[in-house]
Amino acid sequence: MKIRTKTTLIFLTFSLIPLVLIGAFAYKTGQTAIMQSLGGSFQQIANQTIDKVDRSLYDVHRNVKTWAELELMEEVITGDLDGRISSFLIRLSEEYGSFSSIHVLNTDGTIIASSRPDRIGSEFNQENLFMKAIRGEGAIQDVREEDTEKGWGVTFAFPIRSKSEKEKVIGVLTGRWKADELAKMTQVVQGETGSPRLLLIRGDGLVISAPEAEQEILFKRNLVEFKLQSAASAIRKGRGYLIENDEEGRASLIGYDYSKGYRDFQGLGWSVLVVRDLKAAFEPIQRLKWAIVTVVFGVAILVLIVSVFVTRTLTDPILEISQIASRVAQGDFEGKAKPLSKDEIGSFTLTFNQMIEDLKKQRDQLVDKNYVDSIIGNMINSLIVINTEGLIERVNKATLDLLGFTEEELINRKVSRIFPDDLLTMAMALKSPTEKGFLNNIETTYFEKSGQSIPVFFSGSAMKNHQGKIEGIICVAQDITERKKSVERLNYLASHDALTNLPNRTLFYDRLGQAISRVAWRNRLVAVLFLDLDRFKVINDTLGHAVGDLLLQEVSKRLGLLLRSGDTVARLGGDEFVIILDDVAKAEDVAKVCQKILESLSKPFLLKEHELFITVSIGISLFPNDGRDAETLLKNADTAMYKAKEQGRNNYQHFSPNMNVKALERLALETNLRHALERNEFLLHFQPFVSLATGEIVGMEALIRWRHPDLGMVSPAQFIPLAEETGLIVPISEWVLKTACRQNKTWQELGLRPIRMAVNLSARQFYEKDFRKGVVATLRETGLEPHYLELELTEGTIMKSTDVTITALDEFHQLGIAISIDDFGTGYSSLNYLKRFPVNKLKIDQSFVRDVVKDPDDAAITNAIVVLGHTLQLKTIAEGVETQEQLDFLRSIGCDEVQGYLFSKPLPAEEATKVLAEGKRL
Ligand SMILES: Nc1nc2c(ncn2[C@@H]2O[C@@H]3COP(=O)(O)O[C@H]4[C@@H](O)[C@H](n5cnc6c(=O)[nH]c(N)nc65)O[C@@H]4COP(=O)(O)O[C@H]3[C@H]2O)c(=O)[nH]1
Numbered sequence: 074m075k076i077r078t079k080t081t082l083i084f085l086t087f088s089l090i091p092l093v094l095i096g097a098f099a100y101k102t103g104q105t106a107i108m109q110s111l112g113g114s115f116q117q118i119a120n121q122t123i124d125k126v127d128r129s130l131y132d133v134h135r136n137v138k139t140w141a142e143l144e145l146m147e148e149v150i151t152g153d154l155d156g157r158i159s160s161f162l163i164r165l166s167e168e169y170g171s172f173s174s175i176h177v178l179n180t181d182g183t184i185i186a187s188s189r190p191d192r193i194g195s196e197f198n199q200e201n202l203f204m205k206a207i208r209g210e211g212a213i214q215d216v217r218e219e220d221t222e223k224g225w226g227v228t229f230a231f232p233i234r235s236k237s238e239k240e241k242v243i244g245v246l247t248g249r250w251k252a253d254e255l256a257k258m259t260q261v262v263q264g265e266t267g268s269p270r271l272l273l274i275r276g277d278g279l280v281i282s283a284p285e286a287e288q289e290i291l292f293k294r295n296l297v298e299f300k301l302q303s304a305a306s307a308i309r310k311g312r313g314y315l316i317e318n319d320e321e322g323r324a325s326l327i328g329y330d331y332s333k334g335y336r337d338f339q340g341l342g343w344s345v346l347v348v349r350d351l352k353a354a355f356e357p358i359q360r361l362k363w364a365i366v367t368v369v370f371g372v373a374i375l376v377l378i379v380s381v382f383v384t385r386t387l388t389d390p391i392l393e394i395s396q397i398a399s400r401v402a403q404g405d406f407e408g409k410a411k412p413l414s415k416d417e418i419g420s421f422t423l424t425f426n427q428m429i430e431d432l433k434k435q436r437d438q439l440v441d442k443n444y445v446d447s448i449i450g451n452m453i454n455s456l457i458v459i460n461t462e463g464l465i466e467r468v469n470k471a472t473l474d475l476l477g478f479t480e481e482e483l484i485n486r487k488v489s490r491i492f493p494d495d496l497l498t499m500a501m502a503l504k505s506p507t508e509k510g511f512l513n514n515i516e517t518t519y520f521e522k523s524g525q526s527i528p529v530f531f532s533g534s535a536m537k538n539h540q541g542k543i544e545g546i547i548c549v550a551q552d553i554t555e556r557k558k559s560v561e562r563l564n565y566l567a568s569h570d571a572l573t574n575l576p577n578r579t580l581f582y583d584r585l586g587q588a589i590s591r592v593a594w595r596n597r598l599v600a601v602l603f604l605d606l607d608r609f610k611v612i613n614d615t616l617g618h619a620v621g622d623l624l625l626q627e628v629s630k631r632l633g634l635l636l637r638s639g640d641t642v643a644r645l646g647g648d649e650f651v652i653i654l655d656d657v658a659k660a661e662d663v664a665k666v667c668q669k670i671l672e673s674l675s676k677p678f679l680l681k682e683h684e685l686f687i688t689v690s691i692g693i694s695l696f697p698n699d700g701r702d703a704e705t706l707l708k709n710a711d712t713a714m715y716k717a718k719e720q721g722r723n724n725y726q727h728f729s730p731n732m733n734v735k736a737l738e739r740l741a742l743e744t745n746l747r748h749a750l751e752r753n754e755f756l757l758h759f760q761p762f763v764s765l766a767t768g769e770i771v772g773m774e775a776l777i778r779w780r781h782p783d784l785g786m787v788s789p790a791q792f793i794p795l796a797e798e799t800g801l802i803v804p805i806s807e808w809v810l811k812t813a814c815r816q817n818k819t820w821q822e823l824g825l826r827p828i829r830m831a832v833n834l835s836a837r838q839f840y841e842k843d844f845r846k847g848v849v850a851t852l853r854e855t856g857l858e859p860h861y862l863e864l865e866l867t868e869g870t871i872m873k874s875t876d877v878t879i880t881a882l883d884e885f886h887q888l889g890i891a892i893s894i895d896d897f898g899t900g901y902s903s904l905n906y907l908k909r910f911p912v913n914k915l916k917i918d919q920s921f922v923r924d925v926v927k928d929p930d931d932a933a934i935t936n937a938i939v940v941l942g943h944t945l946q947l948k949t950i951a952e953g954v955e956t957q958e959q960l961d962f963l964r965s966i967g968c969d970e971v972q973g974y975l976f977s978k979p980l981p982a983e984e985a986t987k988v989l990a991e992g993k994r995l
Pocket residue numbers: 760775776777788789790793806809833834835895896952953954955972973974975978979
């Protein structure tokens with residue numbers, strides 16, 4: 074239960090209980106007082122009333138007695154007043170009014186005179202009364218009904234005595250007093266007591282007088298019948314008052330008194346009851362009750378208001394403090410209680426606020442400590458705290474991981490286990506107030522447990538307490554082993570070739586510069602050898618880059634083994650290597666090295682499952698003769714290498730100044746080639762090829778020609794490699810394809826017998842993204858049907874990327890375009906692929922055809938290609954057929970087609986047209 078409710082209840086209880094008790098006591102006392110007062114007053118009314126009745130009855134009794142003692146009554150008896158007495162009695166009864174009859178009886182009991190003449194002569198029927206009176210006593214008959222006397226009444230009887238005969242009873246006088254008179258006597262005395270009912274009760278309990286409203290009960294009902302049992306028995310004992318429930322269950326207050334008589338009148342034993350409905354009687358006390366209830370209720374409300382106010386004043390701060398306390402329990406330290414008063418609660422509030430403030434500070438410190446602990450614990454860097462004596466006070470996990478110690482092995486030990494001497498000196502110097510107090514990112518080393526040193530970046534800082542006194546040194550170290558390795562690796566990569574691990578161009582220049590400076594004043598030579606692998610491109614294209622890379626690595630190894638330690642082998646990129654021969658005495662020495670290189674590299678290379686043979690072309694330049702700086706020496710060695718290539722490869726050439734002229738020519742050629750297309754300097758020649766079965770021309774091969782205004786006719790053998798190198802081959806080839814297709818269509822439109830047009834494709838063109846689309850578009854544009862087009866690809870191109878090749882060839886095949894493999898036999902065809910490729914023709918390279926008659930090897934190869942072609946259901950064509958012998962041989966081995974000067978050289982378009990029109994045959 075809340076304090077507020079509890080306090081309110083206590084207030085209410087302790088203020089209301091006495092109040093209710095006092096109220097109840099007051100009510101009870103009031104009730105008793107009222108009852109006593111009312112009861113007393115009722116009893117008094119009863120007393121007064123019964124006195125009144127007694128006096129009245131006494132008066133009647135005295136009157137009747139007086140009348141009996143009148144002298145004239147003797148005369149009545151004697152008969153002297155016979156006629157007049159009755160009228161006297163009538164007058165009496167009328168005068169007093171309250172008598173229903175007055176009789177004079179003789180000693181026999183016969184009525185001799187009466188106020189009621191009708192009764193004269195009749196017997197008096199109240200014998201007991203008569204007998205008493207005749208015996209000389211005054212007698213009273215209690216109220217009763219007498220038929221002869223017309224209703225209810227009280228009868229008095231007194232003896233009539235003779236005056237002369239010594240009081241001898243000579244008759245009786247009776248007077249009957251009417252019961253109606255009783256009602257007059259029981260009229261209520263109105264007053265403070267309200268209007269109680271007055272009941273006059275005969276000694277046996279019969280009601281003989283009652284209020285007017287209750288007349289019907291008169292002489293009929295008994296107290297017992299009213300269930301006024303208590304009253305019935307009480308009246309026999311005397312006077313008093315009591316409370317009783319009547320027949321209808323109503324409680325009544327009853328005051329009562331009994332008849333005691335008056336003077337010589339003995340009374341009839343009647344009682345008077347003063348009856349009042351208790352509710353009505355207690356009406357004042359009811360008012361008192363409501364007054365008390367109202368007061369109690371009012372006081373209760375007042376107490377409630379006061380108690381609520383008081384408890385609120387007391388409990389509100391407590392409630393607020395309790396709410397803030399529960400928030401504090403949940404970790405919220407932001408609330409503060411308002412001090413509402415300057416009493417004890419106010420000072421308690423202030424103390425409570427102070428307490429929260431303190432708790433918050435402690436919590437924050439705890440959080441900070443945990444935070445710091447968790448940071449230190451999770452730090453990647455090593456953290457060591459040492460005291461001013463150089464003993465280790467604290468280490469984090471990163472330190473233990475880095476150095477391999479356990480915490481126990483370090484705590485309270487000297488930091489010199491970890492720090493080298495110079496670092497220890499520097500670290501301990503931090504505690505000196507004259508120093509700046511920190512060290513930042515110093516590259517140094519730590520010792521690990523095994524004694525091995527680890528490179529680190531070290532930062533140290535003096536640790537001060539609140540008073541600013543230095544208590545220790547915080548040492549943070551970052552392991553830079555990996556970083557150092559990376560830097561070394563980067564430096565290495567910056568100066569080396571990643572594939573072969575040989576020095577790269579940068580390091581080459583560096584070394585060459587050093588070599589030059591070493592020999593500059595000693596009359597010695599430095600040689601630069603520029604090596605280019607012959608036909609490396611073919612190997613790379615044919616067997617893939619992986620094999621190409623392996624070859625380059627193997628070449629590097631072999632070159633490394635050949636050279637002295639002071640010499641340098643570097644790779645400039647691709648298949649280009651350079652060698653610096655340091656400190657050479659004479660040019661011949663260089664030639665010897667070159668010879669060794671040629672020999673070494675001519676030995677077969679076993680790479681994966683391939684056995685490869687390569688040759689190399691070497692260009693040589695010498696310091697100081699061929700250049701005095703690294704760039705010139707390299708350039709000239711390069712030029713000399715080109716010369717070696719021109720010389721048929723697999724040889725070495727010394728640089729000579731006129732070589733530079735050639736190099737310049739090559740550069741000029743490239744520039745011209747770039748403009749050739751737009752200047753319309755290209756044209757096509759067409760060389761027919763014929764079927765050996767029919768002797769008819771079955772197709773023409775389109776061969777490009779470049780007619781340069783100054784250089785004249787430039788051979789494709791000269792500019793096609795250059796065009797491939799520069800990428801110009803793509804637009805040039807597009808032009809060739811379009812021109813060739815258009816020419817073939819023109820021949821068809823001229824009505825010549827349709828033949829196929831063979832077009833050479835370069836590898837680069839074949840792998841162009843939109844090449845296939847381009848071919849289809851060209852056919853559509855020129856209107857040539859696809860089966861009149863034949864594409865010639867070299868063996869290397871086809872084998873280069875077999876997946877791409879199969880897809881492309883399939884597409885061409887489906888379109889109906891024929892595919893022939895050019896220069897077949899010079900490359901590395903895989904029979905497996907050959908079987909899967911949709912190829913139509915193998916073109917036997919002219920190098921085999923040339924000596925086919927003389928050289929049995931060439932004859933065997935040519936024969937093998939024809940057999941292979943037929944096995945794979947491919948056509949075979951021999952190119953470069955110049956002699957009848959060659960032709961005969963080819964026919965003998967079943968070659969399908971031939972092409973060569975024997976039948977026709979490549980012809981300009983008009984001549985080719987003529988040849989076709991003439992229907993030239995073999
Ligand atoms: N000694 C001798 N030679 C003969 C004989 N019959 C033909 N030739 C020559 O042999 C070469 C055959 O062409 P290739 O092997 O495809 O070799 C071609 C081909 O690879 C390339 N080429 C020519 N035109 C094109 C072209 O339009 N596109 C591409 N990509 N390459 C072309 O240039 C190479 C050289 O072409 P050309 O100088 O026209 O030289 C042609 C041709 O004139 C003969 O009986 N004896």
